[in-house]
Amino acid sequence: MAKDRKFEFAPLPLVNDIQEEPNQPEEVIAGAPTKVTFDCDYILMENMKDYGYWEGLTQKDIILESLKLYFQDKEIRPRPDKIRNRTKVGRKPKSLAD
Numbered sequence: 001m002a003k004d005r006k007f008e009f010a011p012l013p014l015v016n017d018i019q020e021e022p023n024q025p026e027e028v029i030a031g032a033p034t035k036v037t038f039d040c041d042y043i044l045m046e047n048m049k050d051y052g053y054w055e056g057l058t059q060k061d062i063i064l065e066s067l068k069l070y071f072q073d074k075e076i077r078p079r080p081d082k083i084r085n086r087t088k089v090g091r092k093p094k095s096l097a098d
Contacts, residue, residue, distance in 0.1 A: 048062050078084070 048059055051057070052059055052062055
């Protein structure tokens with residue numbers, strides 16, 4: 001029976017044991033994740049779904065990993081403050097629309 005089974009749990013890794021990935025940008029902006037919507041070629045989407053199915057990955061995992069690899073060897077310059085602080089256009093978030 002299930003009551004007689006003994007389960008063993010592996011200990012969680014300590015913070016010192018976790019190795020950081022190399023080539024990460026030094027300035028990481030903390031905050032809530034941002035939802036993104038974009039058009040994508042049908043064949044690329046199907047390839048991503050097929051790959052994710054067999055590798056046990058979500059579409060989100062695949063896209064985030066792809067973006068990390070793409071920007072790994074790029075020099076990224078920040079946008080000017082005038083552009084960065086420009087008012088956003090579009091719908092207001094539901095939490096603010098009340």
